[in-house]
Amino acid sequence: MKTITKIKQLALTAITLLCVSFMAKAQTTMYSTNWNDGFDNWTVESVHQNTIAWDHRGSSDGIQAGNSLDMQSEEWIVSPEFDFSDGSTFTIIFDRAQSDNASPAGKLDIIYTTNWSGSVASAAWQTLDLDITNGLTVGWNGGDGYVTYTKAIASTSATTRFAFKYTSDGYDDNGTPDNTEDDINRNRVRVKDFSITTSGSVSAWPLPYTAAWTDDLEDWTVVSHKHASKEWTYKSGGTAFMTDGKQDQDDWLISPTIVCSGSLQKEISFKAGWKSFQSSNISLYYSLDYAGVQEDATWIPITEELIPTTHGFGFATDLLYNYSHVMDLDQAAVTFGIHYAPFGAYGDSQNETRIKNFKVKEYVATSLDDQTITGFKVFPNPATDILNVTNVDNATAEIYNLAGQLLKKVVVSNQQINVANLPVGQYIIMVQQDDKVAVTKFVKK
CATH class of the missing domain: 2.60.120.260 (Galactose-binding domain-like)
Incomplete structure (x- = not known):
């Protein structure tokens, strides 16, 4: 008996050491x-x-x-x-x-x-x-x-x-x-x-923040107030999903603390969708005093019932609803909460809601990511008489000196601009084509 007990103790010790090893290697x-x-x-x-x-x-x-x-x-x-x-x-x-x-x-x-x-x-x-x-x-x-x-x-x-x-x-x-x-x-x-x-x-995530949800919901907190058998759950592909199970649900998916200071405006975005019909909706809130207990925190609404009732169904990428909201938010510690609740005759049938790609970032009104002309270049640089530009044609080009004075405004033809009459020096060129714009410097020699 003593031998068996000792073997069990050794086995438990080995298991404990393995657990500690795995915990030490765990990555978030x-x-x-x-x-x-x-x-x-x-x-x-x-x-x-x-x-x-x-x-x-x-x-x-x-x-x-x-x-x-x-x-x-x-x-x-x-x-x-x-x-x-x-x-x-x-x-x-x-x-x-x-x-x-x-x-x-x-x-x-x-x-x-x-x-x-x-x-x-x-x-x-x-x-x-x-x-x-x-x-x-x-x-x-x-x-x-x-x-x-x-x-x-x-x-x-x-x-x-x-x-x-x-x-x-x-x-x-x-x-x-x-x-x-x-x-x-x-x-x-x-x-x-x-x-x-x-x-x-x-303890607090910096911006830009993206919920990866690679293998699980990571450091997001799941809270179910009514039927814990149906709660926010991880699904492959970086997705969180919730099903009402034909029951009246009251469920929260709560983010880790995110640092939202440093600039006034922030953009919160994610994708969401229903499986086959709308028997529920989700709302987005934030809290400045969340300390681990959902019901003890003050939750400030950002958008309630955020998926439009006119939106279609299905989980293919092009069928998901692209939610985006810009708001004034300059706080050192912010927690976001996604609240799921059915409405109407929730007991009639079961539905599923999914979300993915939850992001928080600083908002820039003129985002270069959205408005820059892709692949725009000028050459040669320095230029003598002709400045070549790439990926634009029949676009408007404006050339400024370093004092910000507009010196030349032309329509780009054959991807070339004549700069022969400009004095030697440094210049800024801005090219606009449709709703895209590009700005860069060049030197005239």
């Missing part, structure tokens, strides 16, 4: 983006003016950069700032793919800095020792061509930023096209599903 997603609706506060910078800049590809393909035949490329996209100073273990995860050529025609690096001041040239960049150029098949293959990369982060700085840097050298040392270069061939790369995980606890 502290940031994620797939650049669905824009660049999500990432900064795009082109070192060369005649290349293909980073572009966001939509809801499933992330971001893309590339070279154009014999053109030299150096394209950067730099992340927002992250605080890695609490001593936790941090890990970055992302997917990457390439198209067009089996041998790398360009090079993609991921690097980081702790002294960003607004431009890639002024920052000191450090390598992550991660080869993300070689070993890839050609093509996106509907997502199967992507390779997932995972890398632990050594930085302990409160001001850490990451950058994806794409380079290719289509010219020889004399600045002329060199057809012997491997990267003379066209090449494109894509990155998607970028996330950062931490082994530590997160």
Whole structure:
């Protein structure tokens, strides 16, 4: 009997140690983006003016950069700032793919800095020792061509930023096209599903915030006041779902604390939908005094019954309702609550409601993500007489000096602007085509 008891004690000790080990290794997603609706506060910078800049590809393909035949490329996209100073273990995860050529025609690096001041040239960049150029098949293959990369982060700085840097050298040392270069061939790369995980606890999440819901509802709190058998539940694909079970429900899905200070206006957005009919709705609230008990907090309504009754049904991406609300909110600690409640004859039949892509970010009225002309470039820079512009035609161009005075206004024809009559100096050009705009600097020599 003593032997059996001792074996059990040893087994329990081993199980305890394993549990502690798993707990120590557990990671919480502290940031994620797939650049669905824009660049999500990432900064795009082109070192060369005649290349293909980073572009966001939509809801499933992330971001893309590339070279154009014999053109030299150096394209950067730099992340927002992250605080890695609490001593936790941090890990970055992302997917990457390439198209067009089996041998790398360009090079993609991921690097980081702790002294960003607004431009890639002024920052000191450090390598992550991660080869993300070689070993890839050609093509996106509907997502199967992507390779997932995972890398632990050594930085302990409160001001850490990451950058994806794409380079290719289509010219020889004399600045002329060199057809012997491997990267003379066209090449494109894509990155998607970028996330950062931490082994530590997160007391308050910084902006921009995205609910990743990768494997579960993570640090969101589920509260069910009536029928706990039917409550907010995780569903694959980064989704939370709720079903009424033909019962009168009163259920909450409560966010972690989010830091919403630093600017006045914030934008809250997510996607929502019903399965087959509307027997319920969801409302969005926020609280400044939530301390772990839903009913003890003061909940301020943002939008009640937010899905329009005229909206259709189904969970395909194009059938979901895109909710977005901009509000004045400058508070250091904000908790959001999504409240589910059926209405009408809730007992007649069962319905399901889903939400995904919950985001909170600072709102900029003239978002460059939405209004910038994709792929806009000017070259040569410096220019002598003709300034070439890309991706626009029959657009309006305005040229200003550095004092803000309008010097020239023309309609772009054949993607060229005559600047021969401008004095030598630095200028700002603004081009508007339809509802898109692009602004950049150039030098007249």
